[in-house]
Amino acid sequence: xxxxxxxxxxxxxxxxxxxxxxxxxxxxxxxxxxxxxxxxxxxxxxxxxxxxxxxxxxxxxxxxxxxxxxxxxxxxxxxxxxxxxxxxxxxxxxxx
Amino acid sequence: xxxxxxxxxxxxxxxxxxxxxxxxxxxxxxxxxxxxxxxxxxxxxxxxxxxxxxxxxxxxxxxxxxxxxxxxxxxxxxxxxxxxxxxxxxxxxxxxxxxxxxxxxxxxxxxxxxxxxxxxxxxxxxxxxxxxxxxxxxxxxxxxxxxxxxxxxxxxxxxxxxxxxxxxxxxxxxxxxxxxxxxxxxxxxxxxxxxxxxxxxxxxxxxxxxxxxxxxxxxxxxxxxxxxxxxxxxxxxxxxxxxxxxxxxxxxxxxxxxxxxxxxxxxxxxxxxxxxxxxxxxxxxxxxxxxxxxxxxxxxxxxxxxxxxxxxxxxxxxxxxxxxxxxxxxxxxxxxx
Numbered sequence: 001x002x003x004x005x006x007x008x009x010x011x012x013x014x015x016x017x018x019x020x021x022x023x024x025x026x027x028x029x030x031x032x033x034x035x036x037x038x039x040x041x042x043x044x045x046x047x048x049x050x051x052x053x054x055x056x057x058x059x060x061x062x063x064x065x066x067x068x069x070x071x072x073x074x075x076x077x078x079x080x081x082x083x084x085x086x087x088x089x090x091x092x093x094x095x096x
Numbered sequence: 097x098x099x100x101x102x103x104x105x106x107x108x109x110x111x112x113x114x115x116x117x118x119x120x121x122x123x124x125x126x127x128x129x130x131x132x133x134x135x136x137x138x139x140x141x142x143x144x145x146x147x148x149x150x151x152x153x154x155x156x157x158x159x160x161x162x163x164x165x166x167x168x169x170x171x172x173x174x175x176x177x178x179x180x181x182x183x184x185x186x187x188x189x190x191x192x193x194x195x196x197x198x199x200x201x202x203x204x205x206x207x208x209x210x211x212x213x214x215x216x217x218x219x220x221x222x223x224x225x226x227x228x229x230x231x232x233x234x235x236x237x238x239x240x241x242x243x244x245x246x247x248x249x250x251x252x253x254x255x256x257x258x259x260x261x262x263x264x265x266x267x268x269x270x271x272x273x274x275x276x277x278x279x280x281x282x283x284x285x286x287x288x289x290x291x292x293x294x295x296x297x298x299x300x301x302x303x304x305x306x307x308x309x310x311x312x313x314x315x316x317x318x319x320x321x322x323x324x325x326x327x328x329x330x331x332x333x334x335x336x337x338x339x340x341x342x343x344x345x346x347x348x349x350x351x352x353x354x355x356x357x358x359x360x361x362x363x364x365x366x367x368x369x370x371x372x373x374x375x376x377x378x379x380x381x382x383x384x385x386x387x388x389x390x391x392x393x394x395x396x397x398x399x400x401x402x403x404x405x406x407x408x409x410x411x412x413x414x415x416x417x418x419x420x421x422x423x424x425x426x427x428x429x430x431x432x433x
Contacts, residue, residue, distance in 0.1 A: 005416060006210050009203070026266070027200045029209060031412075032419035043193050046186075047273070066139045 009058040010036040012043075014050035022054050033057075130331050135261040138204035146330050150260055151205050152221075153332060155212045158198035159223035162216075163397055165191045167231040168240060176234055183280050184237065190277065194270045201262040217402050225383060226309050228391025235288055235295075235302035241281015243303075243310040243348065249274050250344050251314065259331035282351065289355040296356070303352065304360040311375075312383045314341040345373050 007029040013022035025044050030036035036055040045053070064072060080086050089095070110118070122141055129136065136142055165188050172188065175181035199209055215221035226244055231237060252274065255267045288299035315337040318324055327333035345364075352359055363376035386394070 006208060007412065007416065026197055026269075027203070028196060031415035032422060034422075035415065035419070042189075043196050046189065046193065063139065066137075066141075 007031050007035075010040075010055045011058050011061065012036075012040045013054040013056070014040075014044060015052040016050055018051060022052065025049075027058060030055075127329070130259045130329075133331075134259075135264065136259050137261045145326070146332075147205050149327065149330070149332060150263065151202055151207050154198050154202040154205075154263055154266075155207070155215070156222050156224075158195045158202060158212065159216045159221055160227065161191050161195035161198060163223045163227045163401065165195075166397055166400055167227055167229070168237060170231050171234060171237050174234070175237075180284070187241070187277050187280065190273050194273070197266040197269055198263075201260075201266040204262045213405065217398070217405055219389060219398065222387060224313060225386040225391060226313050228386050228389075228394040228397060229305065229309055230393045232305070233298050233302060235284070235298040236305065238281050238284030238288060238299065239302035239306040241277050241279075242285050242351070243281075243306050244313070245274060245277040245281060246348060247310045247313040247344055249278055250340050250347075254334040254340075257331075257334060263332075285355055285357075289357060299355065300357050303357050307360050308378065308382075309386075311341055311345070311378055312380075312386075314338075314344065316380060316383070342372055345375055349373050 008031075009027055010030055010033070011027050012025050014025050015022045028036065028039050028043055030039050033055055037053060040053050040055055044050070076082070123143060126136075126142060126146075136146075168184060168188050168191070172181060172184050175184050199212060202212060203209060212221065216223070231240070249271065252267055252271055256264055256271055258264050258267070285299050285303075288295040290296075318336045318338050324333065324336070328336075349359060349364065361376045363374065365374055367374045385391070389395075389398070
């Protein structure tokens with residue numbers, strides 16, 4: 001058995017219909033971006049799941065470290081004044 | 097290096113007792129997240145056993161999808177009508193797709209596609225024993241859709257809620273697509289059982305062949321299941337083998353009645369007290385033999401997979417070479433521009 005080089009990994013994003021953003025649906029291997037698009041069409045849109053596909057080399061994605069979760073996302077928990085419900089408005093007043 | 101690996105690398109500098117305390121704390125935190133129905137994602141810390149169990153389970157599942165294309169592929173060229181042929185092609189293509197979703201989910205745990213494929217071809221990885229049985233007549237395609245895909249759905253629906261995010265997401269896609277497989281199979285059986293006496297006989301023989309192997313698909317009884325309790329605690333396994341098997345029997349027996357076919361089990365009868373069908377003893381020796389590669393067509397299946405892999409080697413290499421050439425040409429054009 002030859003242990004040939006693996007085809008690189010791509011992440012696949014699909015826009016299910018116009019007006020919605022592309023959403024991550026999974027990943028696949030392909031020799032290059034053109035083949036990744038072809039494969040994504042076959043693997044992820046066999047039942048009219050989309051109108052547009054993005055493929056991105058997985059190696060090109062920079063992700064946040066789960067260890068930084070607290071320092072990144074915790075501070076927003078005590079800024080409840082960023083939510084409209086923080087401000088009581090009398091019932092008589094109409095919402096905008 | 098993934099963030100979780102960075103965390104492990106940092107641990108290397110710590111004294112042993114500090115490390116042990118840290119490990120206990122992490123385990124407790126992990127279990128608390130699982131208990132609270134939080135999803136675990138690939139970058140999160142996880143016990144090595146959880147990672148290994150998932151890699152084994154997801155890759156076996158992927159292998160089953162891929163090997164599962166073979167018994168049905170056998171009938172694509174001989175489907176009795178163009179409609180049946182188009183349906184079967186679509187179904188087999190789905191199985192290939194399901195294998196790909198699952199391989200991708202397993203890869204997020206740090207195993208490579210190449211490693212998994214090599215394990216399958218070397219015979220060190222298992223796949224569902226059901227695919228080691230031959231498809232002797234067209235009715236077998238009906239029985240497979242109805243019973244094998246039916247059993248697969250029963251097994252898979254709970255996994256849509258499993259604790260590992262990528263596996264749960266892959267299963268959700270698969271379950272959505274799988275119900276067509278089951279219905280087209282039942283439709284074939286319905287057609288045959290409403291046909292000539294010979295066609296009905298064909299359907300009955302297919303049912304006789306596939307009924308017991310389908311019941312084995314749920315795995316050994318819970319008491320003897322190797323990975324049961326830990327899998328339940330980790331929410332990789334959500335419902336016990338016996339419960340799922342019973343549910344499957346309860347659903348399929350009335351479906352067989354509707355077809356006018358008889359289950360090949362003299363002990364099968366409705367039990368008013370339990371509210372379930374009681375059924376005869378399963379031949380677990382046969383199951384063990386088939387899982388270990390001693391099924392009627394196990395060797396043919398592996399031979400077909402190895403041949404596909406070897407015959408495809410030049411294509412995989414050529415595609416990489418072509419991609420490199422295209423990249424070089426694009427770079428050249430960019431420079432010239």
